[in-house]
Amino acid sequence: MTEIGSHNDVPENLPEHGSDHGHEAARKDPFANPGLPPHEFRRQDIDPKAARHSERVVTGLFVLSMLATIGFIACFVIFPVDKIVYIFPFGHVSALNFSLGLTLGVALFAIGAGAVHWARTLMSDEEITDERHRADADDQLRENVRQQWITGAKESGFGRRKMIRNSMLGALTLVPLAGVVLLRDLGPLPEKKLDHTAWAKGKKLINSNTSQPLRPEDVQVGSLTFAQPQGLEETQDDFQEQIAKAALMIVRLKPGDIKDKRERDWGHEGIVAFSKICTHVGCPISLYEQQTHHVLCPCHQSTFDLSDGARVLFGPAGHPLPQLRISVDGDGDLVALGDFEEPVGPAFWERS
Amino acid sequence: MSTTTEEAPAQRGRPSNPGERVAEWADGRLGLYKFAKSNLRKVFPDHWSFMLGEICLYSFTILILTGVYLTLFFHPSMNEVVYHGSYTPLQGVRMSEAYSSTLHISFDVRGGLLVRQIHHWSALIFIAAMIVHMMRVFFTGSFRKPREINWLFGWTLLFLGMFTGFTGYSLPDDLLSGTGVRFMEGAILSVPIVGTYLSMFLFGGEFPGHDFVGRFYSIHILLLPGMMAGLLVLHLILVFFHKHTQFPGAGKTEKNVVGAPFFPIYTAKAGGFFFIVFGVIAAIAAVATVNPIWEMGPYRPDQVSTGAQPDWYMGFSEGLIRVMPGWEIRAWGHTLVLGVFIPLMIFPLVMMSIAAYPFIEAWVTGDKSEHHLADRPRNRPVRTGIGVAWLTVYFILLIGGGNDIFATHFHLSINAITWFVRVSFFVAPVITYWITKRICLGLQRRDRDKVLHGRETGIIKRLPHGEFIEVHEPLSQQQLHVLTAHAQPKPLTLAPEVDENGVARKAGPIAKVQARLSQNWYGEHSQIPKPTAEEYEEITSGHGHH
Numbered sequence: 001m002t003e004i005g006s007h008n009d010v011p012e013n014l015p016e017h018g019s020d021h022g023h024e025a026a027r028k029d030p031f032a033n034p035g036l037p038p039h040e041f042r043r044q045d046i047d048p049k050a051a052r053h054s055e056r057v058v059t060g061l062f063v064l065s066m067l068a069t070i071g072f073i074a075c076f077v078i079f080p081v082d083k084i085v086y087i088f089p090f091g092h093v094s095a096l097n098f099s100l101g102l103t104l105g106v107a108l109f110a111i112g113a114g115a116v117h118w119a120r121t122l123m124s125d126e127e128i129t130d131e132r133h134r135a136d137a138d139d140q141l142r143e144n145v146r147q148q149w150i151t152g153a154k155e156s157g158f159g160r161r162k163m164i165r166n167s168m169l170g171a172l173t174l175v176p177l178a179g180v181v182l183l184r185d186l187g188p189l190p191e192k193k194l195d196h197t198a199w200a201k202g203k204k205l206i207n208s209n210t211s212q213p214l215r216p217e218d219v220q221v222g223s224l225t226f227a228q229p230q231g232l233e234e235t236q237d238d239f240q241e242q243i244a245k246a247a248l249m250i251v252r253l254k255p256g257d258i259k260d261k262r263e264r265d266w267g268h269e270g271i272v273a274f275s276k277i278c279t280h281v282g283c284p285i286s287l288y289e290q291q292t293h294h295v296l297c298p299c300h301q302s303t304f305d306l307s308d309g310a311r312v313l314f315g316p317a318g319h320p321l322p323q324l325r326i327s328v329d330g331d332g333d334l335v336a337l338g339d340f341e342e343p344v345g346p347a348f349w350e351r352s
Numbered sequence: 353m354s355t356t357t358e359e360a361p362a363q364r365g366r367p368s369n370p371g372e373r374v375a376e377w378a379d380g381r382l383g384l385y386k387f388a389k390s391n392l393r394k395v396f397p398d399h400w401s402f403m404l405g406e407i408c409l410y411s412f413t414i415l416i417l418t419g420v421y422l423t424l425f426f427h428p429s430m431n432e433v434v435y436h437g438s439y440t441p442l443q444g445v446r447m448s449e450a451y452s453s454t455l456h457i458s459f460d461v462r463g464g465l466l467v468r469q470i471h472h473w474s475a476l477i478f479i480a481a482m483i484v485h486m487m488r489v490f491f492t493g494s495f496r497k498p499r500e501i502n503w504l505f506g507w508t509l510l511f512l513g514m515f516t517g518f519t520g521y522s523l524p525d526d527l528l529s530g531t532g533v534r535f536m537e538g539a540i541l542s543v544p545i546v547g548t549y550l551s552m553f554l555f556g557g558e559f560p561g562h563d564f565v566g567r568f569y570s571i572h573i574l575l576l577p578g579m580m581a582g583l584l585v586l587h588l589i590l591v592f593f594h595k596h597t598q599f600p601g602a603g604k605t606e607k608n609v610v611g612a613p614f615f616p617i618y619t620a621k622a623g624g625f626f627f628i629v630f631g632v633i634a635a636i637a638a639v640a641t642v643n644p645i646w647e648m649g650p651y652r653p654d655q656v657s658t659g660a661q662p663d664w665y666m667g668f669s670e671g672l673i674r675v676m677p678g679w680e681i682r683a684w685g686h687t688l689v690l691g692v693f694i695p696l697m698i699f700p701l702v703m704m705s706i707a708a709y710p711f712i713e714a715w716v717t718g719d720k721s722e723h724h725l726a727d728r729p730r731n732r733p734v735r736t737g738i739g740v741a742w743l744t745v746y747f748i749l750l751i752g753g754g755n756d757i758f759a760t761h762f763h764l765s766i767n768a769i770t771w772f773v774r775v776s777f778f779v780a781p782v783i784t785y786w787i788t789k790r791i792c793l794g795l796q797r798r799d800r801d802k803v804l805h806g807r808e809t810g811i812i813k814r815l816p817h818g819e820f821i822e823v824h825e826p827l828s829q830q831q832l833h834v835l836t837a838h839a840q841p842k843p844l845t846l847a848p849e850v851d852e853n854g855v856a857r858k859a860g861p862i863a864k865v866q867a868r869l870s871q872n873w874y875g876e877h878s879q880i881p882k883p884t885a886e887e888y889e890e891i892t893s894g895h896g897h898h
Contacts (some may be wrong), residue, residue, distance in 0.1 A: 005448075013395025021720055029885055030885050030888045030889065031803075031832050031833055031835075031836040031837075031885065031888070032829075032833065033602065033603065033604075033605060033833050033837075034602050034829040034830055034833060035602060035603045036602060036603030036610065037602050037603070037830065042476040044820075060843050076462060076463065081459065081462050082438055082459070083440075094465060095641075096462060096463070096465075096466075096639050097463075097465045097466050097637075097638060099636060099638075100463050100466050100637070100638070101466050101469075101470075101634050101637050101638020101639070102634075102635055102638045102639075104466070104631075105631045105632065105633075105634035105635030105638060106631065106635075107631070108628075108630045108631030108632025108634060109627065109628055109632065109635070110626045110631070111624070111627040111629075111631075111852040112624040112625060112626065112628030112629075113624070113628065114624070114629030115620045115621070115623055115624025115627070116481075116620065116621055116624040116625065116628070118624075119616070119620035120615050120621075121626065123616055123617055123620060123814040124617070125612070125617075126392070126779060127603075127609050127610050127611060127612065128395055128610070128611070128612070128613055129395065129603065129608050129609070130394070130609045131607065131608055131609075132595055132607050132608060132609055132724055134722065135498045135593070135594070135722075142738070142761070151523075168408070182773075183553070183722070186553040186554070186556060187552040187553040187554070187555065187556045187557050187561075187563075188552055188557055189549070189552065190549060190551075190552050191547035193552075193557075193558055193718075194548060194558070201705060208654070211481060227787045228654075234446055235446075237703075240560050240561075240652070241557070241558040241559065241561065242558070243652065243653055243654045244534075244558070244559055244560065244653030244654070246557075247653070247654035255423045267712070271387055276654060277653075280678065280691070280692070281534065281537075281539060281673070281692060282534045282536065282537060282538040282559070282653075283531060283534060283535070283656055283660075284653065284654045284656045286655075286656055286658075287658070292387055296521075296662060297695055298650065298656055298657070298659070298756070299531060299656065299660050300673060300674045301674065301755065301756060301766055301770070302678070307692075312678060314727060314767055314770075315674075315678065316673060316674060316675070316676050316677065316678045316691055316692075317678045317681035317691075317771075318678035318691045318692075319680055320680060320698060345538070345694075346537075346538035346541045346542065346689070346692070347541070347542065347687045347689040348542070348547050348548050348687065348689065349543075349544050349546075349547050349548065349686055349687060349688070349689075350548060350686065350687075351686075351687045352564060352682070352685040352686065352687070352872040
């Protein structure tokens with residue numbers, strides 16, 4: 001507590017226009033900086049009882065933290081990892097997660113609160129002043145550095161020996177190319193990979209939910225069915241890449257409802273198959289309004305009209321969903337008559 | 353000087369205090385005492401808003417601590433496994449090792465779920481705190497000379513922070529994050545000429561491939577945090593070097609810094625605040641579930657859930673991509689996907705303009721002097737207006753990014769929301785800029801009135817002849833100073849078209865733009881003249897009340 005009353009003993013803590021000059025300055029300029037106000041003492045500075053109380057509060061917080069840490073260890077041991085409890089208003093929660101989080105929270109928070117309370121009530125709250133210094137150098141230093149630089153530059157001969165300089169710059173420019181070349185095998189070239197899918201002539205449409213071949217009578221008006229090409233198995237290595245392009249959605253419309261002639265021709269008795277992959281940035285489309293025949297991508301809300309060649313009605317997609325030509329094979333199952341005629345999914349530079 | 357310091361240690365006795373002995377040892381090797389001399393009692397000004405940067409620093413520290421823990425259990429692999437862990441709804445489901453190890457952390461590692469949630473919550477808070485901290489620096493003009501480079505460091509930290517967040521939440525390979533990665537792939541494909549190449553190289557082939565989790569992992573845990581840790585150290589070194597800004601007040605000038613010493617006050621308060629931030633985040637992680645990946649299931653490119661949303665800080669880019677019309681230009685066998693590419697480019701352009709702002713403002717105002725006193729936002733209406741306009745665009749785009757959520761929660765048409773965002777993107781920032789500027793000018797007028805006529809006390813007094821007046825209380829010297837401490841620069845003016853010798857000199861178009869902008873910045877429509885000493889004398893020496 002030796003800081004008490006030290007304000008007047010430390011003249012360097014006073015700003016340029018100290019309080020003793022304040023009145024003089026104010027006479028000249030009514031808005032002059034009055035200087036650092038005199039320090040006001042807190043209760044803890046003058047009342048030992050208040051200081052002792054603060055001390056007890058800080059100690060209490062640190063003790064609380066210790067108890068909470070012990071509680072944390074206890075909860076870790078006591079609660080099984082899969083125990084679910086009901087706690088109002090949070091609902092059914094993991095007992096372990098809930099108790100560990102709260103005890104850890106208290107253990108940490110109490111340390112912080114104790115330290116801050118200590119600083120605020122018991123450490124000196126007297127403001128002190130420091131001078132600022134400009135970042136830039138004075139003329140003498142600048143000249144000194146300039147000379148050093150010129151000496152070094154001269155000694156290197158960097159400016160004089162142009163052949164050395166230029167060949168070094170050339171070498172330094174070329175050598176990063178080695179690093180760039182090394183990145184080549186990050187992936188294959190695109191080639192025509194994005195233009196083709198797993199669909200081909202004669203491949204059956206397999207219901208993605210039942211894994212059974214789809215028959216025309218399975219597809220009812222108003223329902224939305226997802227399908228994948230025959231022979232594509234979840235266990236195969238490139239399943240994710242293939243399904244990312246081949247995913248198909250199938251709806252049945254009343255033939256009279258189909259406005260687009262090509263769409264009707266490429267379907268079978270009103271059953272039409274479109275790519276499920278949105279032409280915007282590639283989300284799978286999954287929301288179907290059976291009365292309007294609109295499908296909506298849940299990611300960015302592009303809306304397509306399945307009764308009119310899947311043209312874009314709204315949203316950020318730039319072109320219609322590609323349609324797959326389908327028919328029925330000798331077994332009475334729906335089959336593809338070929339691959340999509342255009343790339344599925346998001347547009348890209350090479351797409352014509 | 354140097355000869356005496358070299359001799360001194362030999363003459364000194366061995367200190368009895370063990371702590372001091374350690375310090376002596378370190379001093380002989382690190383020059384500890386010389387470093388401590390100028391830093392141990394370093395002054396830090398106090399203001400609640402100076403705490404925002406601390407939240408960034410502490411949440412970053414928490415991210416490193418919890419992140420290291422998570423790496424002990426997480427398997428950054430896309431190899432397919434069949435799940436046989438303790439979360440029954442996904443028993444027997446095929447999934448990547450990344451997803452199954454995240455389930456393992458959440459359901460089988462004791463405390464694993466807590467650390468995962470602390471990590472995720474810290475990331476959300478980290479980026480929020482960085483943006484709010486940046487706003488504080490912006491609105492108070494604390495980015496001005498000599499702190500422009502530190503603004504760039506901070507800006508880079510925000511930029512990298514967003515990508516670290518994105519690569520981080522993509523790692524579990526759940527249905528939601530995979531959808532986000534697919535969105536990124538679609539956006540990359542839209543890049544003219546090289547889009548498909550970039551996509552193939554990033555994913556090691558066609559999307560999703562088997563590589564991106566492993567690649568994102570090294571970017572997320574090594575490359576980006578390593579860069580950020582370096583920038584963070586540089587950021588703090590510059591804060592120490594420049595010394596913190598302070599608001600105008602009694603005893604505070606451009607040449608000094610007033611506040612509490614680093615040791616012990618700031619050490620205790622800031623050190624304590626770390627534990628407070630950590631404690632609060634731990635408690636949040638205890639009661640509020642974040643990113644429940646088990647509810648979404650493993651990623652499959654042909655499946656999706658509704659209401660898919662990125663983490664909040666990516667919301668504005670989501671908004672850009674959702675409200676942009678689907679423009680595609682098809683010619684000569686190629687497609688230019690403007691509907692995706694334009695939003696993809698607006699994102700870095702907006703970020704770049706924020707980075708360049710300190711330099712633009714210094715150029716417009718022709719200001720080359722050092723500034724250490726923070727501006728009160730009202731005294732810089734144009735800057736404040738620009739900041740609010742930028743925030744407006746940001747929040748409008750957040751609405752656009754959540755247009756489906758807004759539509760379902762408020763029973764609105766999604767088309768109407770999208771059109772609202774499209775129009776507001778251009779109109780709303782202009783309106784809020786104008787309103788903000790008017791409010792700032794109004795507040796400047798109020799300050800002027802307070803200085804000249806004192807504070808309205810709310811006390812009504814009746815004079816002997818029956819007149820009622822409100823008693824005004826004169827301001828204290830400190831208040832008078834604070835309200836008049838700001839400089840009111842004059843706008844730049846173009847040199848006359850013809851100089852004194854009658855020779856015509858034309859101002860270039862750039863100089864004309866600069867003068868026009870400067871007029872807009874500091875002209876008479878952008879600042880209310882602050883009261884002069886004469887005006888003050890005249891009114892205070894006069895009689896009666898006003």
